[in-house]
Amino acid sequence: MSVRALLVILLAQGGVACSGVVDARGGDGGSQAKGPAAPAAPPEVPDVRETAAPIAHGIVTTTSVNVAPRPASESLLGMLRWGARFEVYERSGPSGGCRDPWLRIGHEEWLCSTGVTAREGREPQPGFIPPQPRLESDLPYRYMRVTADELPVYRRPPRVGEEPSTVQERVLKKGYVLTIDKFVNIYQRELYRTPYYKFVPRDGTHVVTGPAFRGVEVRSMSELPLGWITDPTAKAYEAPSMDAPNEPIERHTRAKILEKKRGRGEQWYQLDLGAGRPPVWIGSLQLAYLDRVPRPRGVGARDRWVHVSLRNQTVAMYEGDRMIFATLGSSGDDEHPTPAGLYRIESKRISATMDNEDNLAGPYLIQDVPWVMYFHASYALHGAFWHDRFGLRTSHGCINLAPNDARRMFGWIRPELIAGWHAIFSRPGRSGSVVEISE
Helix, strand or coil, X not given: CCHHHHHXXXXXXXXXXXXXXXXXXXXXXXXXXXXXXXXXXXCCCCCCCXXXXXXXXXXXXXXXXEEECCCCCCCCCEEEECCCEEEECEEECCECCECCCEEEEECCXXXXXXXXXXXXXXXXXXXXXXXXXXXXXXXXXXXXXXXXXXXXXXXXXXXXXXXXXHHEEEEEECCCEEEECEEEEECCEEEEECCCCCEEECCCEEEECCCCCCCEECCCHHHCCEEEECCCCCEEECCCCCCCCEEECCCCCEEEEEEEEEECCEEEEEEECCCCCCCEEEEHHHEEEECCCCXXXXXXXXXXXXXXXXXXXXXXXXXXXXXXXXXXXXXXXXXXXXXXXXXXXXXXXXXXXXXXXXXXCCCEEEEEEXXXXXXXXXEEEEECCCCCCCCCCCECCCEEECHHHHHHHXXXXXXXXXXCCCEEECEXXXXXXXXXXXX
């Protein structure tokens, strides 16, 4: 099965699990294009949106609907999710696997009308519209973690005197993370309603908020190289020696690197902590080092691309040779290594459910993982709100980013998401940015 075919299936199902690097510390440098050429970008064509007046207005009324370049096409351009609104410019009869008419919602963008409501005149107003993603927020949805050993999911709130098991659909395990819509107090029960119109008890859950860590805008190359403390037991020394006076330094402290020096077989970095504080020395194993790297061959002088260092657990955004943003990431652990290589973004989606409930090492389920950018099969850059171990190998193979950093990248990286869509594939005219992952 091709990578594209696999992604078509995964997008349609709505659930994707990362497939899961070596950890040493060192430096990068350079400025000119180098190495093997990046995968060729398809020729760009104008992204022409329909300018005629719409003939109808529509809204998605099922979990999701796929967008195709023409009726009955097996190709996938993107996806709209429950509650998304759109305008209709043309209708075509049933064909392919669609038993209802096809609707054109833009330039060469069609969807099957099964699972949508469309009508002329006023916009349709269904009885239930799930919460739409908050694109201006670090987290597009609200989340809760299961803290009870087991938590039931109800298809509707159990009534007073009713046996809850009669409306129970499944049981969630401890540690699972769900998206929530709102709190409801009904039939003498405190429940959360989910965006899929299911209900779970409030008791036995904990509302999740994202980590405070975030990367930094790089406004001048004079700010490089820089580093972050990644060892929670790290100490700052007055000299490059374990015998020198020292004091603890907080994890995720960021500083400009002034000098490198070897001492007693170990690499040391001198850091400028700013705020009038004297420079300190840090051992290389306690710090993630980041410097500019040459752009890959095939990447233009103004192209947007991303570099990920598995060695240093750093992630940088570039426009041509200029680094514009830098942060820490978390790649796959020893059992789920992230594959090094040169890739292009294949698809983006505001969120995706990632799960493996049969995982022998520990089942997991996280609904609506935010700001997902697939670059190779099920491997992606995405936000991670359930940990703050950025700078350490932690994931099941994807590159975890702090939610703020992932949202920053998601809005910048190509292809650009069409307003109202939940997911988009790269294609001719909407090619994906290059992602270089180096050891």
